[in-house]
Amino acid sequence: MKVVVLGSGIVGITSAYQLARNGHEVTVLDRQAGPALETSFANAGQVSFGYCSPWAAPGIPLKALKWLLMEHSPLVIRPRLDAAMLTWLLQMLRNCTAERYAINKSRMLRLADYSRVAFRHLRDETGIAYDHGMKGTLQLFRTQQQLDASAKDAKVLAADGIAFEILGPNACVAVEPALAHARHKVAGGLRTPGDETGDCYKFASALAARAEALGVRFAYNSRVTGLDIVDGKVAGVLIEGKERIAADAVVVALGSFSAAFLRPYKINLPIYPVKGYSLTIPIRDPSKAPISTVMDESYKIAITRLGDRIRVGGTAEISGYTNGLDAGRRKTLEHSVSDLFPGGDLAKATFWSGLRPMTPDGTPIVGATRIPRLFLNTGHGTLGWTMSSGSARIVSDLVSGETPEIDVADLGVARYALR
CATH class of the missing domain: 3.50.50.60 (FAD/NAD(P)-binding domain)
Structure with a gap:
């Protein structure tokens, strides 16, 4: 055909x-x-088969209101006269129930688990080199409240047969040694060892x-x-x-x-565009750079090792089909990575944005x-x-x-x- x-x-x-x-x-x-x-082109660099969660979840509407008041907010909404935006936001809200979250997450994990097998077959078949890493994702919690809330995700991961580990502060440092200087900022983590990293482009x-x-x-x-x-x-x-x-x-x-x-x-x-931003930072000091991917739960930012670079990706900006670079978003990315992994040369970082095609579920x-x-x-x-x-x-x-x-x-x- x-x-x-x-x-x-x-x-x-x-x-x-x-x-x-x-x-x-x-x-x-x-x-x-x-x-x-x-x-x-310059996404966060994750292939996260275990870290698959719907954005629409119980408690998200209240969290969103709090995020909007944060200096380094993971969420930015720029209201506009756009019926598609309003409709999509309302559909997202309707999916923020425990019942819908469980259904949506299970569906996503089913597709992700199938993709895990398909991707590894594709990678082995083609032999493509792309700054590939296979050391998992560490979802990093800065507060005990975040760590306690992860029990819900752990339950779903267990039900779907996805390997995971709940880690204390010392175990987080053992997985990512460069976190040693920031150990006092770490309450714990949820690690999915089957996740991979690389340069998507x-x-x-x-x-x-x-x-x-x-x-x-x-x-x-x-x-x-x-x-x-x-x-x-x-x-x-x-x-x-x-x-x-x-x-x-x-x-x-x-x-x-x-x-x-x-x-x-x-x-x-x-489907509605949700803009994300990234920084690609040359590594100056490898001892202060991540080994794999760390998800900073407080700011919803992924910090990923790509060879001799750090890729920092995050922010959910709902602003329509606009692709400009916002200085405030760059500051948020810089704040997260410098707080946890100050081994990059921010003065030489490349700033980028892209439109993620999001569904409500x-x-x-x-x-x-x-x-x-x-x-x-x-x-x-x-x-x-x-x-x-x-x-x-x-x-x-x-x-x-x-x-x-x-x-x-x-x-x-x-x-x-x-x-």
């Missing part, structure tokens, strides 16, 4: 690779000049090259303006409203822009649509790299008319119509 994949982020590239492995003739279209130049770029070797065609600088629908079925896509590319199937992997692209076809995706939207031959692989939020391998296999199976290896009934857009 001729398959067109829209988007060359980590999700689109992995989908194209898997489709080509399944024998399809694949074309990837992207408006950028190369692969993985938007949200996948390096991985995605190398995987795109492997996909090209399999025959995948990448057409960059291509702005897709719509779908070509014939007799109610997808027959291709339109570029700049002029050129038509024929296709037997189309996979939409446009991240935050998927919702706007599909709105004219009455496919309503509850945290789970990506993967599967078929009501339009025949049109498939979705989008809405992965902060877990695009983590879930890309599994969701790519699912989409490839569905396009090929095969049954996926895991239950996917609740992964598609239809789940929102059932509420």
Whole structure:
């Protein structure tokens, strides 16, 4: 089959690779000049199969109000006249119940566990070098209250068979020796040893090259303006409203822009952009740098070792489709990393921002649509790299008319119509 994949982020590239492995003739279209130049470019560097939690959780509305008053807040909301923003926020609130949280987290962990196996197979098959690390994620708690609250997550992890450890301050330092100077600031931690780290841009770029070797065609600088629908079925896509590319199937992997692209076809995706920021910092003193990934729970910031660099990623800024760099957000990232790991050269740091495609329940939207031959692989939020391998296999199976290896009934857009 001729398959067109829209988007060359980590999700689109992995989908194209898997489709080509399944024998399809694949074309990837992207408006950028190369692969993985938007949200996948400088993310936090985590492949966190165990650290998969919905943002919508019990107590989050109250926490959000407190966060908004913090100097270094993990949450920023810039209100605007935007019906999509308001609708998405209300849907998030409806998912902040214990019942919905348990369902959503279990669903996310199911996909993440499947992706864990798929990703390791992909990594071993391709042999890609990408500053890879396999030393787990340490969720660091600065207060006893945070440590006590982690019992809920530990219960869900245990139920889903995800390996984890609850650590005291000394054990946290044993895992991350550079925390020794900040031991008095550590109440404890939750460690998921199966999590991995790496440079997503390096991985995605190398995987795109492997996909090209399999025959995948990448057409960059291509702005897709719509779908070509014939007799109610997808027959291709339109570029700049002029050129038509024929296709037997189309996979939409446009991240935050998927919702706007599909709105004219009455496919309503509850996806909204949540801007994240990152710093990439050269390491000056390795003894004061992390070994793997530390999640600073107080500021919701991930601090990750990438070879001779530290990647610091965080902040949830709800401000629409804006991608400017905010000096205040940089100060928050700098505060977290310098407080815990002062081994980087902040004067030489690179500042970046990207739009995460978030769903209200945290789970990506993967599967078929009501339009025949049109498939979705989008809405992965902060877990695009983590879930890309599994969701790519699912989409490839569905396009090929095969049954996926895991239950996917609740992964598609239809789940929102059932509420």
